[in-house]
Amino acid sequence: MSRTLFCKCLQFGWGKYLEPVSFCLERLGDINQWEGSDHPTSWPTVYLAHSLKLKERLGIYKALQFLGDFFLQEKDEVTSISLFTLTLEGFTEMDVHRSRAECMIRIGDISNKHGDFLKALKLWEQARPLFERSSQAKSIQHINERLAGIGQDVKEQHKMTLAPLTELNAPVGMVEELDKDLSEDESENEEARLVAV
Known part of the structure; x- marks a missing residue:
């Protein structure tokens, strides 16, 4: 589908149909869908604001990933x-395989670029079965190409020193704080509805 069609659907559904609006904003917010085109960078932010308003946890994390x-x-x-580290933590809690794997790929690519080949190798290897579970053959092929580019000496070293995923310097507790804020908002809204009744 073209971006123009998504924009038309969005205009039609805005304020009336929440699910189609969320669907369109998710597609428009993913800047990787529109490579090679002049993509407005405001879409990920609009998607985040929309998801926060509706308290759509998955949408919030996807919008943060797109940002x-x-x-x-x-x-x-x-x-x-x-x-990526924050969204990886959130997607892991929600058990969203494909999005977890995408975050691992991004962090692995950055690590590889800065010479941390062991971390890159570990993340790519962990991402591959997640892509397999979500039937992403093209992504699996890209991982295999990345792994082929890693030297044998790094692979041998990786076998001897498997570091835990917690060494990603994740902003520990941010997911819990976000969940707590969303739960508190839901409780306040429920209390307001009860008072109104």
Whole structure:
């Protein structure tokens, strides 16, 4: 589908149909869908605001992942790796295989670029079965190409020193804080509805 069609659907459904609006915003917010075109960078932010308003947890994490892609495209690796690490934690809790794997790929690519081949290798290897579970043959092929580019000496070293995923310097507790905020908002809304009744 073209971006123009998504925009038309969005205009038609805005304020009336929540699910189609969320669907369109998710497609428009994913800047990787529109490579080679002049993509407005505001879509990931609009998708995040929409998801926060509806308290759509999966949408919030996807929008943050898309913002991570945007910052990576802008060469701001510090911000992008923070966003990918946060969303990886969230997708792991929600058991969303494909999105987890995508975050691992991004963090692995950044690690590889900065010479941390062991971390890159570990993340890519962990991402492959997640892509397999979500039937992403093209992504599996890309991982195999990445792994083929890693030297045998690094692979041997990797077998001897398997570091835990917690060494990603994840902003520990941010997912719990977000969940707590969403739960508190839901409780307040429920209390307000009860008072109104």
